[in-house]
Amino acid sequence: MLLALSILLLVFPASLSAPARDRCTRGRNKLLLISFDGFRWDYDRDVDTPNLDKMAVDGVKAAYVTPPYLTITSPSHFTLLSGRYIENHGVIHNVWFNTTTRQRKEYYMTQFVDDYWDNGTLPIWITAQRQGLKTGSLHFPGTAATYQNETVQEREVEPRAYDYTNETAWKENVDKVMKDWFKEQDLDFVTLYFGDPDESGHKHGPDSPERREAVKKVDRTVGYIRETAEKLGLSDHMNIIITADHGMSTVFKGDQVKEIVLTDIPGFSYKDLQFHLLDYGPTAMLLPKEGLLDKVYNALKGGHPNLHIYKKEDMPARLHYSKHPRLLPIILYADPGYVISGFYPLQNNKGEHGYDNEVMDMKPFFRAVGPDFHKNLLVGPFETVNIYPLMCHLIGIKPEINDGSLENTQHMLISNGETCDSGDDPKSSLQNVFIGLAAVVGFVFLAFVVVTSYNGYKKHKLYSKEIEKGYEDEMQGDSKQTSF
Ligand SMILES: *[C@@H]1O[C@H](CO)[C@@H](O)[C@H](O)[C@H]1NC(C)=O
Ligand SMILES: *[C@@H]1O[C@H](CO)[C@@H](O)[C@H](O)[C@H]1NC(C)=O
Ligand SMILES: *[C@@H]1O[C@H](CO)[C@@H](O)[C@H](O)[C@H]1NC(C)=O
Ligand SMILES: *[C@@H]1O[C@H](CO)[C@@H](O)[C@H](O)[C@H]1NC(C)=O
Ligand SMILES: [Zn+2]
Numbered sequence: 094m095l096l097a098l099s100i101l102l103l104v105f106p107a108s109l110s111a112p113a114r115d116r117c118t119r120g121r122n123k124l125l126l127i128s129f130d131g132f133r134w135d136y137d138r139d140v141d142t143p144n145l146d147k148m149a150v151d152g153v154k155a156a157y158v159t160p161p162y163l164t165i166t167s168p169s170h171f172t173l174l175s176g177r178y179i180e181n182h183g184v185i186h187n188v189w190f191n192t193t194t195r196q197r198k199e200y201y202m203t204q205f206v207d208d209y210w211d212n213g214t215l216p217i218w219i220t221a222q223r224q225g226l227k228t229g230s231l232h233f234p235g236t237a238a239t240y241q242n243e244t245v246q247e248r249e250v251e252p253r254a255y256d257y258t259n260e261t262a263w264k265e266n267v268d269k270v271m272k273d274w275f276k277e278q279d280l281d282f283v284t285l286y287f288g289d290p291d292e293s294g295h296k297h298g299p300d301s302p303e304r305r306e307a308v309k310k311v312d313r314t315v316g317y318i319r320e321t322a323e324k325l326g327l328s329d330h331m332n333i334i335i336t337a338d339h340g341m342s343t344v345f346k347g348d349q350v351k352e353i354v355l356t357d358i359p360g361f362s363y364k365d366l367q368f369h370l371l372d373y374g375p376t377a378m379l380l381p382k383e384g385l386l387d388k389v390y391n392a393l394k395g396g397h398p399n400l401h402i403y404k405k406e407d408m409p410a411r412l413h414y415s416k417h418p419r420l421l422p423i424i425l426y427a428d429p430g431y432v433i434s435g436f437y438p439l440q441n442n443k444g445e446h447g448y449d450n451e452v453m454d455m456k457p458f459f460r461a462v463g464p465d466f467h468k469n470l471l472v473g474p475f476e477t478v479n480i481y482p483l484m485c486h487l488i489g490i491k492p493e494i495n496d497g498s499l500e501n502t503q504h505m506l507i508s509n510g511e512t513c514d515s516g517d518d519p520k521s522s523l524q525n526v527f528i529g530l531a532a533v534v535g536f537v538f539l540a541f542v543v544v545t546s547y548n549g550y551k552k553h554k555l556y557s558k559e560i561e562k563g564y565e566d567e568m569q570g571d572s573k574q575t576s577f
Contacts, residue, residue, distance in 0.1 A: 120486070126173070126334050127286075128233065133294075153467055155471075165321060172217035176493075204234065306553050334459075341454075344430060366389070371435040375433060376426045400425060405420050
């Protein structure tokens, strides 16, 4: 009988060993997306991070992820929210600008320029809301804007001159998201943003003790988030994804370093420019005056060994930072360790980002945990455009057009990317009928095998022994066993 059972399990594993629902994503679990700004992929190497380590054991850890180019905050976060490369979503910089009026708004004020963010690409909150989910966002870049007349339902926009490093405030924000939003208001999807370790990485450098302290703070916060989820009874139906927008690289300083100062380059003059975004880390964009494009380009070309200069349309295709009308005609970027200055080195940061996204220092970390994710699984790197289709799959919504693919992230899921069909899909009901039939055939087969072997056993007994008194009981016992 055991033999028969094993044959049955081999022939019909799907119908007996596991119910179909465990092997597909139902799309009903809550989802929390967290960004710790500037958390480089290897920041846990030189710091004790018990909570991040525990999360890796309980879930999935990627070696690293590749952010979109330009590797700065608002553009990269909008890629997380939309799965589109920056040239496709249009949030091309942290700074809003108008080249005619030469007006410019810095990172914080740009958050409130609706038509800068709402450039034809919908962030996941709006798509999820339109498909009936309840969403929220706390401090995540893009939260303040209105998209096609809609904003994220529950939101908290950070106050001006916000202290990004205050751990007490971090805990209050976690409480708000977990208790008020997920538990009491029953939201389905929330994005949560923390401005450190970016802040400490810029100010003190990525190799500083201050940055290591910031990573410990992140680790404590991750512990607090998971502990709070557990206490509130959320953890068995909530997936948590933790990642970042970019990494951080040490800026070279000192006498040996030949800094990139554009006005030191022969033939370059500010007077030839209509507009410029200079003194913004390792990247710059220029709009030359009418008819002076080639003059400016040729002057800068070859002007510094660590400076790359491109006409917009010649930007390497792999960077996906070429097509959008907002990009200025000349784009510059520096090698790791360098920043681009106009007149003289203005920036006193010890760490910078904005470099080529192939530079390892620009790669963020990625962790995920929850009922839909495998446990204790290390995966290889993938591009952050793929996080959007993963999130849409997890919360059961139909994604907008995007540049990612679930195929690049589905191996992290227990379902391997299979969606549980609602039942009205004809293919799925046919599948169910087939599985049902297989089960029935399996039982008939098993019963047949059991009866046959029992008869054989009985015959054998009859030949070898007298009929025992307990015959009837034995028979009943056997038939019970066959009808499990
Ligand atoms: C820039 O400002 C000019 C003049 O006010 C206006 O006509 C133009 O539409 C603005 N461009 C953008 C992209 O906002
Ligand atoms: C996106 O922005 C560009 C330039 O600012 C503008 O020309 C274009 O019409 C915008 N597209 C949409 C769909 O808003
Ligand atoms: C947004 O609202 C305005 C005014 O109510 C309306 O004219 C416009 O068509 C709306 N746009 C969309 C995309 O719903
Ligand atoms: C940190 O945040 C808490 C809670 O918002 C606040 O009470 C406290 O004053 C802040 N600490 C500092 C040093 O700003
Ligand atoms: Zn930064």
